[in-house]
Amino acid sequence: MDTTATFWLPVPASTVAQDIDALWSFVFWISTFFFLLILGMMIVFAIRYRRRAGDVERLDKGPSHNNPLEAAWIIIPTLIVLVIFVWGFRGYMKMTVVPANSMEVKVTGQKWFWSFAYPEGASSVNDLVVPVDTPVKLLMSSQDVIHSFYVPAFRVKRDVLPNRYQVAWFEANQVGEFDLFCTEYCGTSHSDMIGKVRVLSKADYASWLEESTIGAEGMDPVELGRKLYTAKACMTCHSVDGNPGNGPTFKGVFGHQVEFADGSSLMADENYIRESILSPRAKIVAGFQPIMPTYQGLLKDAEIDALVAYIKSLGAESE
Amino acid sequence: MSNAATHTEPLRSNLAVPDQIDEKTGLPRENYIQDGGKGLKSWLLTMDHKRIAILYLITVVAAFFVGGIMALLIRLELFLPDEQFFNADQYNQLFTLHGAIMIFLFIIPSIPAILGNFVLPLQIGAKDVAFPKLNLASWYVYMLGAGITLISIFTSAADTGWTFYTPYSSSTSTSVIPMTMGVFVLGFSSIFTGLNFIVTVHKLRAPGLTWFKMPLMVWGLYATAIIQVLATPVLGITVLLLTLERAFGIGIFDPAMGGDPVLYQHFFWFYSHPAVYIMILPGMGIMSDLIATFSHRKIFGYKFVAFSSLAIALVSFLVWGHHMFTSGQSEIAVMIFSFLTFMVGIPSAIKVFNWTTTLYKGSISFAVPMLYALGFLFLFTIGGLTGIVIGALSLDIHLHDTYFIVAHFHYVMVGGTVMALIGGLYYWWPKIWGRMYSRTLGVFAFLLVFVGFNMTFFTQFILGARGMPRRYFTYVEQFQPLHAFSSSGAMVMGLGFLLVAINLWWAIKHGKPAGSNPWGALTLEWTECTSPPIPHNFKETPKIEYGAYEYDRVIPTMEKQG
């Protein structure tokens, strides 16, 4: 099995990739053939029959039509595209029909990150962790607009809609880390709605599960908060260096008087931070859009505490 | 053609001789530019199809340059990942405006409204289109639509992509409504043009000009007009619904209110897929005229080329779902859409093969328009064949919404339609203005456009196949070298387009007088009209003695330049 990227295509890291790559090669060479055929005829005729002096006084002696030829170039391409059609459709069915023994991961897309919930109760953000050689069924939905789940290495793509579940599946057959993109335009940070798929050996996957379900007990809350800041995608909208992004910077928030869009204001304390994370629409900071998603259900209490501690630490540093 | 024809004495084509030549300008004294009235008002109130074509020429080309400058800014931003000159929101507005301007303000009206308006009545021996007032109205409606669209540009430009997918388009804070209303209004302009052309072709052909004696340009425009008339109303109602959705929250497309966002996509593509053939069919018409004229050959398989236009026009209504292979349609639906997508490719294949064969045993001249015709053949074949690639279901799953798609549609739209448009402009420019441009500069500009185009967009096939998503303001590091190469190509291409414009602009005033028939063509606008034509086109209704391309019976009377 060829497991490296080619000039055209990325690493084929799933079980369906091979079939798709084979069809790609087939179509590619057919296309190259027809392209060169047209180009070749064009060049040969252009040179051979270029206009010479006196030509204009001569009547056209070339053929004006030829029905067998017409039939040939209708029938041959038709047969070829029929082959491509059937092959493509069968490949598509393979990608659509989910094997019965698949492990199910719930995928949620929202502006602008992915969250994943695993059967064992673990969860992760922007970082899909799966065991190798195991069919994985993705049950996907969106919290807001349409997104699209795309892993080039698996040749898998499926739109994620707000009003219904969409299903995709893959079976990774190669350990490694692969790009995950959002491919349906979804606004400002569409191009930052990217993540990784980490394919682990079955043993590694088991220990990852254990680690993430136990949580990071015993870890310093500020440290954990710093990790969650990236892991839970706060960083897509909040900086820690003082520059506002889609949301206000975390630097110096804590303990400051925050102005709200409705004109009121408030001193940012632990409760305010907690509220901002769980029901962000409750108070909208002046100058920003109410686009922050709620993290209700995505973060455990200990994690919220950790984030609060982390944000608190950023406030203190700036003083 | 029948063999008998070759035994009889060859005919010679006519050469329209002007009554009087103006000593100073070297052009016919009587022509539509001078005799249709003087001053701005005479142009703005004109009902002459030739003058309306010029109005369109100015505005549509302006739209192309505005859209083109936006394209250059896009490429500039993508030279490197992360923020360079624009932030993410500005970038999103840029590609939306680029797409919307290029599609609705440039490419849809381009060939029919400029060249179609100018040559359609000439080619069928008519004094004008059937409804001259409606023709002028279509230009005003176009201007109105363009004006409304401009409101969007100056009030937090829409950032939805040219496809306006819901629910994003109904929830974003940018000004989507002016954009959709602009598109709504522009639709009427397109319908007016299409309606006018259908009636003109049916009712105003000169006596004796049967359907199969018509130039294939007319066939192309006719097929286009059918799509314009049948598909555009659906776009109208779609953007109207979208506008109401945004303004009043009617809930048809809003999942939160029991509506369905995918329904919007069906509505949108029901227009927009046929629309891609509105873009290419007139270009294909130009191609047929160019290849026949510059090979001095009867077009090979005339009837096949003519009917394939109609076949494309009809089948194109049944394939819209191929833009939505990943959005969760039923297996049956995707299967049918994929199948029909392949079927709509066949008539294009017929045309490509027939054009190529027309070159066989020709007398091929490498005038500037012919370079564009050959360029079209090269680029459109690539664009069309990659259409076949993404018509295949399993491949489209991988390639959908990546740069592969971006490359596909630029190959067909820029490599196809824009090449045909420029080729057509070069071809009819001496007829429109009576003057000839510089061939040297023309060839040089062609080379820049051709090379720059392939640098820009062939690279994007590679990017897309490797997984680079479209509408991305920034991208992962591994794509950088290819993006940089693509951006460099865009600059080369931009320079090429600029030189094309300069060359043509210069010719209007300073080119040498071209004469009635500089290319030795056999269609009526060359054999029966002076350059530029008189206000009512023909001295008297032309008699049709031979078909559009009967070089096997007729020796064209060419006119020496200068």
Added chain:
Amino acid sequence: MADSAAHPRWLQHHFTSAGQQRESAKLGMWIFLVTEILFFGGLFCAYAIYHAWNPDIFHEAHKALDWRLGGLNTLVLITSSLTMALAIRSLQVNKAKLANGYLWATILLALTFMVIKYFEYAHKFHVGQLPGKYYTYTGIEGTSPHIFFSLYFMMTGLHGLHVMIGIGVILWLIIRNRRGDFSNAYYNPVEMTGLYWHLVDLIWIYLFPLFYLVG
């Protein structure tokens, strides 16, 4: 241009004969009507889809419409189609005065239609049976009755707009007719407006059962 028998005033210069001009106008008008049908077709399509998804709610919601008023309006419009046809007939037999009478009758009937429509709308505004997010009525059970009213207002509203445009065009015909523009030799604009008016009527004949009589 000189007003001669060979080239009367109303014959535009680019046509060679009155027949050609009339044929062109007719074909153009038919194509325009096709675009109108497709325009409404999009909405009918949306109607069909939502009806298929929520048949019960459509059934419940339709009870909010008064079929008697709808039926009356159907009669009114059909009659106006008749008067329109009679106007054309009168011109064909060269009775321009009579034609104007029929045109006025058509306008009167169209206005009656609009007035009845106004009362229907006013009632719905009053009780909050409004499209989409403005829907406040509580008398209908089910998940999304507002979609029914969204469609109702859009489709009847667009139809009403067509009626208004029709009134405008007919007024213009009356003025031209009084000026003596039309005779049995030339009445293209009246004939074309007639075609338009029949289409507007026809669309209502579909709207009426779809909204007032869904079962």
